[in-house]
Amino acid sequence: MKIDDSKNKQDLQQLIDTQQFVEHISVDCTIFGFDNGILKVLLLKYHDLDVWSLPGGFIFNDEDLSDAASRVLFERTHLSDTFLEQFHTFGQINRTANNAHQILLKHKNIEVPPDHWIFQRFITVGYCSLIDFNLAGTFPNSLNETCAWFEVNKLPKLAFDHERIIEVGLNHIRKNIDTQIVANNLLPEKFTMKDLQTVYETVLDEKYRRNNFQRKILALNILERLEKFFDGSANKAPYLYRFRRKN
Amino acid sequence: MKIDDSKNKQDLQQLIDTQQFVEHISVDCTIFGFDNGILKVLLLKYHDLDVWSLPGGFIFNDEDLSDAASRVLFERTHLSDTFLEQFHTFGQINRTANNAHQILLKHKNIEVPPDHWIFQRFITVGYCSLIDFNLAGTFPNSLNETCAWFEVNKLPKLAFDHERIIEVGLNHIRKNIDTQIVANNLLPEKFTMKDLQTVYETVLDEKYRRNNFQRKILALNILERLEKFFDGSANKAPYLYRFRRKN
Numbered sequence: 027m028k029i030d031d032s033k034n035k036q037d038l039q040q041l042i043d044t045q046q047f048v049e050h051i052s053v054d055c056t057i058f059g060f061d062n063g064i065l066k067v068l069l070l071k072y073h074d075l076d077v078w079s080l081p082g083g084f085i086f087n088d089e090d091l092s093d094a095a096s097r098v099l100f101e102r103t104h105l106s107d108t109f110l111e112q113f114h115t116f117g118q119i120n121r122t123a124n125n126a127h128q129i130l131l132k133h134k135n136i137e138v139p140p141d142h143w144i145f146q147r148f149i150t151v152g153y154c155s156l157i158d159f160n161l162a163g164t165f166p167n168s169l170n171e172t173c174a175w176f177e178v179n180k181l182p183k184l185a186f187d188h189e190r191i192i193e194v195g196l197n198h199i200r201k202n203i204d205t206q207i208v209a210n211n212l213l214p215e216k217f218t219m220k221d222l223q224t225v226y227e228t229v230l231d232e233k234y235r236r237n238n239f240q241r242k243i244l245a246l247n248i249l250e251r252l253e254k255f256f257d258g259s260a261n262k263a264p265y266l267y268r269f270r271r272k273n
Numbered sequence: 274m275k276i277d278d279s280k281n282k283q284d285l286q287q288l289i290d291t292q293q294f295v296e297h298i299s300v301d302c303t304i305f306g307f308d309n310g311i312l313k314v315l316l317l318k319y320h321d322l323d324v325w326s327l328p329g330g331f332i333f334n335d336e337d338l339s340d341a342a343s344r345v346l347f348e349r350t351h352l353s354d355t356f357l358e359q360f361h362t363f364g365q366i367n368r369t370a371n372n373a374h375q376i377l378l379k380h381k382n383i384e385v386p387p388d389h390w391i392f393q394r395f396i397t398v399g400y401c402s403l404i405d406f407n408l409a410g411t412f413p414n415s416l417n418e419t420c421a422w423f424e425v426n427k428l429p430k431l432a433f434d435h436e437r438i439i440e441v442g443l444n445h446i447r448k449n450i451d452t453q454i455v456a457n458n459l460l461p462e463k464f465t466m467k468d469l470q471t472v473y474e475t476v477l478d479e480k481y482r483r484n485n486f487q488r489k490i491l492a493l494n495i496l497e498r499l500e501k502f503f504d505g506s507a508n509k510a511p512y513l514y515r516f517r518r519k520n
Contacts, residue, residue, distance in 0.1 A: 050295050051364075051396055091364020091396060115362045115398050117298075117338020149298055149338060149398075151362050245492045 042131070042138055047084040049143040052150040053095045054082035054188065055110065056195030057103070059159035059175060060228040066159065066175040067192055069182070070102060073172070074133035075126060079185040080192070082150065095153040103173060109209035110153040113198035114191075117149040121187040154195040156206035156229065179231075200230055204248050208269050216252055216266040219243070289378070289385050294331040296390040299397040300342045301329035301435065302357065303442030304350070306406035306422060307475040313406065313422040314439055316429070317349060320419070321380035322373055326432040327439070329397065342400040350420060356456035357400040360445035361438075364396040368434040401442040403453040403476065426478075447477055451495050455516050463499055463513040466490070 057068040069078040083098035085091060092112070100106050127144050138144065159175070176182060178196060181189060199206060203226065207213055213221055223239045226232075234242075243249060250270050254263040304315040316325040330345035332338060339359070347353050374391050385391065406422070423429060425443060428436060446453060450473065454460055460468055470486045473479075481489070490496060497517050501510040 048297050048394060048396065050297055085364070085396075087394065088366060090366055091362065094364075112361060114359060115338065117332065117341075117398070119335060119337055147295060147334065149295065149332075151364070151396075 039136055041084075042136060042142065042144060046086050046088075047143075048087055050146060050148055052082055052084055052148050053091070053098055054080040054150050054152050054191055055095060055099045056080055056152060056154045056192050056199075057099070057105065057108070058154070058156045058178070058196065058199055058229070060156075060225070061159035063224070063228050065178050065228050065231065067178050067181070067196075068103065069174060069176055069184075071172040071174070072130055074130050075185070076183065077126065077185045078174075078176075078182045078188075079126075080188050091151060095151070099153075102171070105157070108155050108157060109206070110155050111198070111202065111205070111209075113152050113154050114194050115149060115151045116187060116191060116194075118187065119147065121150075122148045126185045150191070152191050152195055154199055155210065156199050156203070156212065157210050158212060203229055204246075204269060216255075216268050218255055218264045218266060220264065222267065286383055288331075289383060289389065289391060293333050293335075294390075295334055297393060297395055299329055299331055299395050300338070300345055301327040301363075301397050301399050301438055302342060302346045303327055303360075303399060303401045303439050303446075304346070304352065304355070305401070305403045305425070305443065305446055305476070307403075307472070308406035310471070310475050312425050312475050312478065314425050314428070314443075315350065316421060316423055316431075318419040318421070319377055321377050322432070323430065324373065324432045325421075325423075325429045325435075326373075327435050338398060342398070346400075349418070352404070355402050355404060356453070357402050358445070358449065358452070358456075360399050360401050361441050362396060362398045363434060363438060363441075365434065366394065368397070369395045373432045397438070399438050399442055401446055402457065403446050403450070403459065404457050405459060450476055451493075451516060463502075463515050465502055465511045465513060467511065469514070 059066050059068065068081065070081055071078045081099055081102040083094070083101070085094040089097070092110070095110050095112070096106075096108075099108060099110065131138050131144075178192070181192065184192075207222075207225060212225060219236075219240050222243065223234060223236070226239070226243075227234060248270055249267045252266040252268060255266045256263045306313050306315065315328065317328055318325045328346055328349040330341070330349070332341040336344070339357070342357050342359070343353075343355075346355060346357065378385050378391075425439070428439065431439075454469075454472060459472060466483075466487050469490065470481060470483070473486070473490075474481065495517055496514045499513040499515060502513045503510045
């Protein structure tokens with residue numbers, strides 16, 4: 027489908043003409059969210075391409091790398107105040123060799139010299155985050171994109187090496203799940219063992235027996251046990267916990 | 274001290290003239306080694322500069338990022354078959370703004386246009402490794418460098434943001450100490466708890482009571498207990514352990 031959107035074309039033309047970016051480097055954000063026990067990842071789609079991609083972009087010459095990641099995420103999803111963690115830099119020679127940029131620009135009738143940096147090799151720095159799915163409901167449309175959540179086990183066709191980036195990002199999130207829970211306020215400050223087990227099971231895609239989970243988590247020495255939680259029901263009151271502060 | 278070394282000058286001139294590198298990106302290697310209970314890091318010094326730096330370099334256009342890291346390490350230290358782990362990418366705006374490249378080139382009387390990429394901003398990808406100090410005894414001299422091990426607590430004046438890179442690399446090594454021990458064969462396949470404690474104490478810069486260490490390590494579920502080790506002495510024979518294989 028070819029859409030003639032003059033604002034879109036203008037934005038792209040500006041991106042091509044500017045010399046304000048650090049050439050050969052980009053950032054890509056893998057944003058994971060969970061809802062009702064299912065883990066999803068946030069993807070974008072340009073109307074002119076039949077592949078989906080991670081929210082990503084370039085770094086201004088006068089901008090720190092980490093600031094670029096936060097800006098790119100905000101510009102393309104309106105997510106702000108998100109704790110983004112850098113997890114890996116992807117630098118295989120042919121990772122961006124599938125012509126997505128050429129197709130996009132050709133569809134918009136934007137003339138670009140063949141030796142332009144946008145057609146050359148890119149090394150991309152991956153950032154990841156685990157957020158509350160319910161916080162990310164609406165998205166802007168500045169580059170004429172569709173934005174959607176996909177289950178991590180049911181991904182659509184992806185641009186470049188973005189499937190690999192999602193895989194590595196997910197491993198990082200799984201390995202650092204407690205950091206992400208604290209930094210992005212995924213649980214209230216005090217929570218029950220059952221609340222925590224639900225988050226772990228969704229993100230790690232594993233089921234645990236209640237006693238096994240409690241034993242494993244307590245052995246990690248990352249939790250502090252607090253008072254009991256009385257909700258007025260007839261059930262035995264569970265303890266509340268919180269994460270220990272890291273040095 | 275100004276040294277006129279024609280091979281050195283020729284190498285530098287070639288580096289400046291070539292268009293075979295991915296501009297704006299470099300790799301830096303933090304190589305940690307321990308010996309007699311002291312943890313050290315490997316640094317290089319150009320004769321023309323009064324600062325030390327990590328073994329680092331650029332990425333060829335037709336080279337994967339990870340291959341560049343291994344090549345750069347080998348070229349500058351003759352260390353090969355080293356397990357290098359990417360740990361972080363450093364992209365602050367002014368991280369390379371201290372003129373080291375200008376000084377180096379001026380001392381060699383190499384003319385470089387002021388808009389050459391070598392004077393522009395660089396984003397660097399950090400790789401780290403923990404190796405057996407005794408393996409790294411000799412070094413080549415192709416760029417006329419001095420190579421030396423420094424205690425991580427007694428670093429000399431460093432170029433760019435290399436002090437920060439060492440700090441982050443050391444944290445990564447400490448967090449992933451078991452991966453590094455296995456990948457770089459820092460212990461024989463079967464070892465005693467005491468052997469392991471010595472490595473941990475050196476790298477983590479902490480002392481443990483024997484029982485505490487054993488309890489903590491076993492709780493991590495990364496070791497497999499094997500047969501007892503009889504060395505013929507009158508002491509009680511200790512168990513041997515090995516690392517569980519990761520999936």
